[in-house]
Amino acid sequence: MFRKFAIAAVTVATVATAAVTMTPNEAQAGNRRAGAIAAGAIIGLAAGAIIASQAQPRYYAPVRCHNQPVRRWDPYYRQYVVVGYRQVCY
Incomplete structure (x- = not known):
């Protein structure tokens, strides 16, 4: 379970780092990228929610x-006697 979470977290971190390093300069971007940034934030929150829901x-x-007695036949007493106990789990 933890392994899946760790792999997903590393994948999300790698994708986020790659997306940040590929953004253009602020002078070229202007205000046209505001929708893309909002969409990225929403997708990131959705991915985080999915990953967190799997970590239950x-x-x-x-x-x-319980202890169960171990019985053996004793010819001297001519009856079964308890010679020990064994632990039985279910």
Whole structure:
């Protein structure tokens, strides 16, 4: 789970860095790029929301264990006797 998140974060950071380095000079851009910047911000927020929604903790069922007696036949007593215990988990 953390590996997916880390890969997605590195990918988003790489794309964002590449987009920032390829922007033209402010003198050439003027005000025509305001829509592109807003669209980039919206797409970035949407990508962040998708990545964050995938990073939810998973539910793990509790493990229940108990000790089960191990019985063996004892010919001296002519009955089953407990010789130990083993732990059984389910």
